[in-house]
Amino acid sequence: MVPSGYIIRPVNAGDLAGLFALCLQAGPGFTSLQADETYLRALITCSEASFGAPDSGAKGTHFLVMEYCQTGDVVGCASVKTGVGSDAFMCADFEMSGPSHRPNALTLRRTLQGFTEVGSLFLHPAHRASGAGRYLARARYMLMATRPDLFDQPIVSQLRGWCDEAECSPFYDAIWSPRLGQTYAQTDARLARDGAGFVLSEFEGLNVPLDTLEEAARHAIGRPHDTAAGALCLLAQEGFRASSLIDMSDGGPIVLSTLGELNSAHTARQVVLMDGRPEPSAQMMLLASSSLQDFRAYVGCVSIDAQDLVICHASALNQLRASEETHFLISAPPPATPGKEPHAHTNWSLDNV
Template sequence: MLVIRPVAPPDLDDLLELAGQATFGLTTLPRDADFLRQRIADSVEGFGRLGSGRPRGEPLLLVLEDTTANRVVGTAGVVSKVGGFEPFYAYAIETTVHESVDLGIYKEIRTLHLVEEHNGPSEIGSMFLHPSMRGQGAGRVLSLSRFLLIAEYPANFAETVIAEMRGVIDERGHSDFWDAVGKHFFDLDFPKADALSMTGKQFIGDLMPRHPIYIPLLPPAAQAVIGQVHQNTAPALRILQQEGFRFTGMVDIFEAGPIVSCPRDELRLVRTSQRQVVVATVPEKSGPATHLISTTDTTAFRCCASSLEQTAEGVILPATVATSLGVTAGDTVRTGLIQQAPSKQDTPEAEPT
C-alpha cells in the first residue's frame, strides 16, 4: 500500500537515500543530513499550525511511503507563502518597443526584469519520486495529494499557488542561461549558486542586476532555454497544467525554468473535491484507483489512491484503505477524482524546489 503522509524524524535515513537518486536542480532535497533534519523539523512544526487560519510561510513536506517495504519512496512539498523576511526572486519577461519613424523601423524586444516579491503566493515543489516507482501512476497521485491538503485547509494558503519548474540543465549541472547571465555577477558555477539559494537569499538581492537584460544580446543557446523545462520535468508540468496551472511570464533567475501559477480556488481538486462520511468498509475489490482520499484530521493528514463506492449517505471504502488512513465508519474524509490514469510519459520525476 502506498500512503502519503507528513514527513517525520524517523524518515531521515530514507530521505538521504532518496536524495542520492536526485540530479542537479532539486535543491530542496540535498544529500545533507543536517539540512534534511532541519527541513523535517520545520515541516513538523508547520503541520502543527494547520488550521491556524493564515499562511505564515510554513514549508510543509509530504512523503510517499511504501508501507509494504516500510520505506519512503517519494516527496512532495508546499510552502504556504513565499516572500516575507526573505523575498522571492524571479525574472519577468517583458516586451519593449523601439521605433524610428524616420527609418521606418519598428522593433519589439523581449527583456528580463528582476522581480522581488515580499508578499508572495503559496508554492509547490520538492516533488521527487524514486526511480523504481516511476511509470506506475504514483507520481500523479503524489503530486495531486498537495491539492487535497490545500482544499482541506484553504485559509492556511495564499490565494495564488505557483510552481517553479526545473529548467534546462545537463547531467553535469551546466546551464547555458546561468553561464550567460548569473555567472557574470556571482563568480559561481550553477550547482553551487543554486544550493546557496536554499541557505539564504540575501546574496541574490546584493548581486543580481537591477537593470533590464535584453534577451537578443544573450547567446543563442541561452535564449533557447528561457521558459523551457528539463525533459524529466515535462510530465510534472503536464499534470499541473491539467490541474489549472498556466505560465506566468516569469522564469527562474538561475536556469530560466518557467514559473506557472493558478488561483488557489480554481485548482481542479480544490474546486471539485468534497468532504464525505465513511458509511462502511468492504473487502478489497480489484480495479483501478479512481479517487484520491484524504483524512480531515489536522493532527494526522493521510492520503491514498483507491476505488470507492458512492452512496446517498457517503462513501464505502476498501478496508485496507480505511486502515491505512486510520478511519472507520462515521469518520469524515475528503475525496476527489484522480481524473485520468497517467501514461508512463505522464509520471513526474521531479519539480525543482
C-alpha cells in the same frame, strides 16, 4: 492478494535517511531538495511545527512524504509552503518583457511575496510507472482543501529548468557564472539555504537583452528540465497557467493559480469508508483525511458507489488510521485534454511563442 498502495503523510524525524536518499536521486538543480542532512533536519523541524500549530503564523512549510506500503520505504515527496518571499528568505526571478508574442529582455526582480508555493515534487524512478506521481501531486491540493483560510493566496509553482546531459544549465552559465563566480550547484545550494537576498543586494534590476544570449541559453528560457516535463503537464491540467516569470537561476517555468481554480481542491467532497474487498474493476484513487493536523492520504485501488461509499481493504484503513470520527475526502481527477499528447502542455518556452 491485497495490492500494494502508497500512504502520503507529514514528514517526521525518522524519515531523515530515506529523504536524504531521495535527494541523492533528485540530483543538482532541485533547489528545495538538497542532499544535506543539516538542511533536511531544519526542513523536517519546520514542517513538524507547521502541522502541529497551523495557526501560529503566516509562514509555514507542510512537507509530505510518500511511503510504499509494501516495504515502508520513502519513495516520494511534495510540499506546500505559505508566506514565501519574506524579508528573511527573499525570492527573486526574471520577468520577461517586451511584446507578449516575443519577449526581448529579462529583468531581475524580487517576487512572490506572501504567495503559497507548491513544490518539492519528486518520485523515485522505480515507482513512476505506477502512476503514483500524479496522486502525490494532487495530495498537496487536497491538503490545501482542508484549510482554505490558510492557503487562499496566489499559488505558485517553480519548476527546475532545462539542463544538458551533463546536468549543466546553459541559462545559468550564460548569466550567472561570470557574475557570481560559482557553479550552478553551489548557487543552487546557497539559494536553498539563504534565499535570494545575496543576489538581489547586488543585481536587483539587472536587465538582460535576449539578443545578447547564446542560442543555448535562449532555448532554455521557460523550458522545464526533462524530469520536470511531466510535472508541468500535471500542473496545467490541474489549473495552473503560464506567467511572465522564469526561475532566476536556470530559467525554468513559473506557473500560477488560485485555490478556487485547482480542480482537486474545488471538486473535493466527503466520503464514507468501509472495510471490504474492492470490485475487480476498482481503480487507483486518492483518499485524504479532511484534517490538516492529522493529514494522511492513501493511493490505491478502491471502489466507490453512487452514494459516495468507498470500499477499501482493511490495510488501507489501517494506513489511514481511520476511525468513526475521521472524515475523508475524494476528488475527481483533472479532465484529460482530448486529442493531445501527454506532454502537449509542457513546453512553454520561447520556442513556442
